[in-house]
Every structure is written in structure tokens, then in C-alpha cells.
Amino acid sequence: MEENIKIRPLKISDKTELAKLANNKKIWDNLRDYIPFPYGENDADLFITLARIENPKQTFAIAYKGKLSGIISLVIQMDVYQKSAEIGYWIGEPYWGNGIATKAIKLITAYGFDNLDLKRIYAGVFEYNMASMKVLEKNGYEKEGIFKKAIFKNDKVCDEHRFFKLNAK
Template structure:
């Protein structure tokens, strides 16, 4: 399925709220991604995602003119400054169509071309097998498993860490 990664705009609010307000999406995300997902939550997210410092790092996943998900790189600081954390979500009607894998691949290429990174990592829940497959298909390797590390909805869960290293790209200064 065709999709585009593009900057978020304030006009995306109705589609963002519609697609983000799904427990099946929220259950694998950090608690900062609320459920139910309200218009006020969407306004706060769009203010953050469209800010000058974040607009280079956070993109909407657009299908047929609608924002149906989000993907972001979060460059790290200090001694971790050559690393960035990848996060993403996609609306349920678009699952299983290869969009997430392709979006992750595009974001990895963008990250290595744009930022002085040597590694991009993601930290899915141990129970999020679909995300594990997306990352593996996009070239990430499992680096670590941390048992009983995360707490979501009263359950203690494992955290898995996947990473991909820069290859074929020079490191910008």
C-alpha cells in the first residue's frame, strides 16, 4: 500500500484523534499515549510534533490523504549522542500491509543521512510480536531482553531492545 512520511500539521487533528483512539494501538505504547485519546491529547501532540525542534524528528504516516500513524526518531544526548530511539504506531485498519516495515526502513535511512548517528534502537514490549517482526524485517537485530522491566496496566512486562547500525553512510560531523 502506498504511504508517505511527512511533517504533521494542525489540520491532521481529526484523523489523529480518530486513529489514535484505539486500545489495540495504545496497549503497546508508553503511558504518555493515552486511552481514550481525546481532542485535547491530539492538540498537545500536534503542538509538540510541529514545534521547530521536533518537526525534523516526528512524521505522520499518511495513506490516501489521512494521517494514520506516527513515526519518530529521538536523538539521545551526552555519551549516547550517536544513538537515536525509534518509536512508531499505525492505525489498526492498516496493519499487516507492510506499511510499518517500509516506514521504519525509510526512517532509518533518513536518520543516518540527517543526524550524526551510528545506531538506531527501538524498545518494544516483549509481548508485541508484530513490532518484533517489523523491526527484524527492517534490518534490526535483537540486542537485549530485560525481563520484568516495564509496567503497563498493572502488568509487569519484558522489554526487548532492537538495534540497527550505520552501514553505507558516512557519519556527519
């Protein structure tokens, strides 16, 4: 099953499927507010355009059996944090429960450490997103702490659980 999961650069032809998958309130409820909702083809077009000009590449399509199933990215930090990146990801609802996030996190973590020379990758997870916490832990990410009442989403204040993984090299 794992061999059916890959990360690849985004293509212009991903636009329609990306818009369809991302236009889902259940996904948006676990993302930062700069991701628009509703999410349309114009949003997908802009996102793909920005991802395609990244240097180095940090944003990838997650493909399951050759089909776009989600997005994963590393956001390289600036200044004294330049050897760290924040990981972000989501899987389209039709693909939930297939181990896709677990494998995609494994792939992008290796990419970040091996190709981008990162020393640390971290993730912030909303307190109610237990599935995301589990896939990070499956990939050797450790819980670093809980930022109390740090998130304001959907008119509610909640905690952010922070996870990290260090480059063993």
C-alpha cells in the same frame, strides 16, 4: 504498494484523524504510558504543536494513500548518547496488515542516518508485540537483548525486547 506509504511532517489538519486513530486501547497497550488514553482532539492538538516546533524534525505522520495512518518518531538521546535515537511508531488499526510499518521504519531509519547523522537507532518492544519485532527485523534491526521484567503496563510486569541498527557509514 510501497509507493503509497510516505512519512511527512504533521499538519494542524491531522488533528481529528490523529485523535480518532490514537484513541484505541489496542494501540495504547503497546505504547508508553505518557501517551494518554483515552486520546482526544486536545491531546492531538498538543502533540502536533510540539512536533511542528521540533528542530531538527524527529516526529512524522505516516501517510498511506495520502491519509494519516500512524505516527513514527526518532527520539534523539542526550549527553554521551547523542548519536543514538530511539524509534517509536504505531499504525492505526484500520491500516494494519498493509506493510505500512515496515516501509515507515525503512524511511525514518534512512532519515536518521542520512539527515541526523545518527550512528545507532534502537527500539524497545513489549514481549507480547510480535508484529513490531517482525517489522524491525525486516528492516535489518537485530535483537540486542531482553530486559527481564522491565515493563509495567496494564498492571502486569513483562519483558522488553531491545532491537538496534547501526549506521553502515
